[in-house]
Amino acid sequence: MSEIAIKTVNLTKRYSGLWSKQPVDAVKNLNLEVHRGEIFGFLGPNGAGKTTTIKVLLGIIYPTEGEAYVLGQPAGDPKNHYKISYLPENPYFYDYMTGREILTFYAKLFGIAEPERSKRVNELLDRVGLSRAADQPLRTYSKGMQQRIGLAQCLINDPQLLILDEPTAGLDPIAHIDIRDMILDLRNQGKTLFISSHQLSDVERVCDRVAILNRGVMVQLGRIEELLAGGHVEVIADKVPDNAVEPIRQLGGKVSLHDGRLIVEQPDNGTVDRVIDIVRAAGGHIISVKPYRRTLEDLFVETIQGGKNA
Amino acid sequence: MNATFAIAGATFGEAVRKRILMVILLVALLIILISPAFEPFAAGRGARTLIISFGFGVIQLAGTFIAIIMCTSMIPTEIERRTIYTILSKPVQRYQFVLGKFFGAVGTLGFMYLMMGIVFLIASRMALGGFDPQILRGLLMFFFQSSLLAAVVLFFSTFVSPLVNYFLSGGVFLMGNLLSSFLETIQRNPEVTPITRIPVQLLTVILPNFANFNVQNPIINPEQMLTDETAYLVQTIGYAIVYIALLLVASMLIFNQREM
Ligand SMILES: Nc1ncnc2c1ncn2[C@@H]1O[C@H](COP(=O)(O)OP(=O)(O)O)[C@@H](O)[C@H]1O
Ligand SMILES: [Mg+2]
Numbered sequence: 001m002s003e004i005a006i007k008t009v010n011l012t013k014r015y016s017g018l019w020s021k022q023p024v025d026a027v028k029n030l031n032l033e034v035h036r037g038e039i040f041g042f043l044g045p046n047g048a049g050k051t052t053t054i055k056v057l058l059g060i061i062y063p064t065e066g067e068a069y070v071l072g073q074p075a076g077d078p079k080n081h082y083k084i085s086y087l088p089e090n091p092y093f094y095d096y097m098t099g100r101e102i103l104t105f106y107a108k109l110f111g112i113a114e115p116e117r118s119k120r121v122n123e124l125l126d127r128v129g130l131s132r133a134a135d136q137p138l139r140t141y142s143k144g145m146q147q148r149i150g151l152a153q154c155l156i157n158d159p160q161l162l163i164l165d166e167p168t169a170g171l172d173p174i175a176h177i178d179i180r181d182m183i184l185d186l187r188n189q190g191k192t193l194f195i196s197s198h199q200l201s202d203v204e205r206v207c208d209r210v211a212i213l214n215r216g217v218m219v220q221l222g223r224i225e226e227l228l229a230g231g232h233v234e235v236i237a238d239k240v241p242d243n244a245v246e247p248i249r250q251l252g253g254k255v256s257l258h259d260g261r262l263i264v265e266q267p268d269n270g271t272v273d274r275v276i277d278i279v280r281a282a283g284g285h286i287i288s289v290k291p292y293r294r295t296l297e298d299l300f301v302e303t304i305q306g307g308k309n310a
Numbered sequence: 311m312n313a314t315f316a317i318a319g320a321t322f323g324e325a326v327r328k329r330i331l332m333v334i335l336l337v338a339l340l341i342i343l344i345s346p347a348f349e350p351f352a353a354g355r356g357a358r359t360l361i362i363s364f365g366f367g368v369i370q371l372a373g374t375f376i377a378i379i380m381c382t383s384m385i386p387t388e389i390e391r392r393t394i395y396t397i398l399s400k401p402v403q404r405y406q407f408v409l410g411k412f413f414g415a416v417g418t419l420g421f422m423y424l425m426m427g428i429v430f431l432i433a434s435r436m437a438l439g440g441f442d443p444q445i446l447r448g449l450l451m452f453f454f455q456s457s458l459l460a461a462v463v464l465f466f467s468t469f470v471s472p473l474v475n476y477f478l479s480g481g482v483f484l485m486g487n488l489l490s491s492f493l494e495t496i497q498r499n500p501e502v503t504p505i506t507r508i509p510v511q512l513l514t515v516i517l518p519n520f521a522n523f524n525v526q527n528p529i530i531n532p533e534q535m536l537t538d539e540t541a542y543l544v545q546t547i548g549y550a551i552v553y554i555a556l557l558l559v560a561s562m563l564i565f566n567q568r569e570m
Contacts, residue, residue: 062569086399
């Protein structure tokens with residue numbers, strides 16, 4: 001079994017504009033590898049090409065150039081869809097059906113027969129907390145309930161790979177937490193999750209790796225810890241003699257000293273202890289040690305703005 | 311096959327909840343029900359022709375409108391509301407989707423014809439007394455006519471917008487009803503040159519011949535007498551099935567290439 005869940009090779013999708021419009025490369029030369037068992041965050045602002053990429057992976061649209069593979073098979077092969085599932089952005093379902101009916105409908109698309117079908121539908125309704133609303137038509141469901149039905153239809157085939165397009169868009173914070181917990185739960189079961197998002201919420205923070213896409217181009221890729229490395233620690237000390245400054249400066253980082261008050265901005269790489277040792281040995285007095293971590297937000301904003309200036 | 315029928319079922323469920331289709335059906339049922347009231351306007355044997363023709367006319371008109379209105383938006387709505395995304399991301403082949411939509415449409419037409427047929431039989435029995443097998447045959451023919459029309463509309467809907475589709479399929483339906491008698495007329499006229507005749511002949515062959523199905527209507531086709539009923543039924547239904555199959559294959563080929 002292939003260890004790669006999703007792979008794209010120089011994937012390009014061009015939308016040829018009608019009459020006056022210029023053709024747009026919604027996705028340009030994308031090379032992506034998502035490993036089995038990981039939570040992969042596919043981030044980028046609106047219009048970055050996330051949904052376009054996902055549609056190619058599902059065979060809803062076709063690549064202009066390049067290739068895409070899902071679970072080792074060329075993208076879009078319906079036989080492969082037994083093992084994957086998809087939650088679209090702002091999902092919409094036949095709203096005359098009840099929650100139970102829509103899940104039954106999707107179960108039929110997988111050819112799941114009775115009595116297994118009813119059993120699974122009931123389990124899922126219970127799992128997403130919709131047992132009580134199961135026999136109400138979907139048109140009476142709130143946005144959050146619709147999203148939960150969306151998640152339930154994603155789980156009906158016990159998929160190996162889940163592709164979730166903006167699963168938290170427009171939901172309240174409690175629902176974000178619910179979805180995050182469900183995602184962690186799925187990872188514990190060994191599933192692969194591919195999650196797109198244009199905003200950062202609790203959900204994206206649980207990703208093992210993220211890619212950041214901007215205007216169709218991948219501008220960042222890596223493990224979250226690596227991408228967020230490069231935070232710094234600020235050390236503030238008092239009564240530091242002038243002769244202690246030089247050895248501290250040699251450790252690297254930004255150093256300033258005014259009237260015995262020292263401020264050191266030190267990269268977060270283990271030399272902070274040395275700074276403190278030097279200050280104390282010289283008779284100085286530590287006032288505060290404060291870490292400044294980079295956040296996913298910082299990375300996101302830096303990356304996107306970097307892309308705009310380029 | 312499972313998936314095809316699940317899609318057909320969902321399509322049927324959605325269609326019978328569509329207000330405009332239900333309004334057409336109810337109006338048709340009402341008109342058919344009160345049609346015996348026209349009896350005094352025709353004397354003797356004319357009453358029979360009038361009531362049956364009138365009923366058929368209403369049923370055919372309702373069937374035509376239902377087929378066109380239902381099928382123009384069927385696939386475009388799925389794409390617009392993005393319900394199709396979750397369906398195609400399941401193990402569903404695109405041809406199964408098209409087939410499911412068509413079966414759902416035919417199921418809906420079947421349901422509508424059943425309703426109208428029952429009311430028509432009741433109304434004509436009240437007016438004329440007795441049961442006329444001509445009514446059943448006529449209903450069957452118009453049902454196949456509407457099904458063929460539904461396939462035409464579905465075919466166009468795989469590549470044109472609903473608005474364009476109304477005109478296209480409406481045009482094809484009219485031409486398919488009139489072309490064969492038009493062709494007969496110009497064939498009888500020695501002054502018509504082959505330059506005019508051949509294109510008309512070509513169109514008559516290519517476009518679906520909807521006139522075939524109208525034979526049961528004594529007002530539209532008063533002079534036509536059927537010599538062999540069974541042969542006519544088998545031929546006409548066979549024609550509908552073959553033509554529908556061709557249209558479905560073409561629809562599937564186009565839909566396969568389609569991006570959503
Ligand atoms: N069907 C389409 N026709 C033309 N352009 C499109 C179409 N779908 C998306 N686009 C364009 O492609 C780009 C990427 O869109 P999308 O993939 O939806 O972005 P995201 O999901 O990251 O917000 C946008 O510029 C969008 O306008
Ligand atoms: Mg999107």
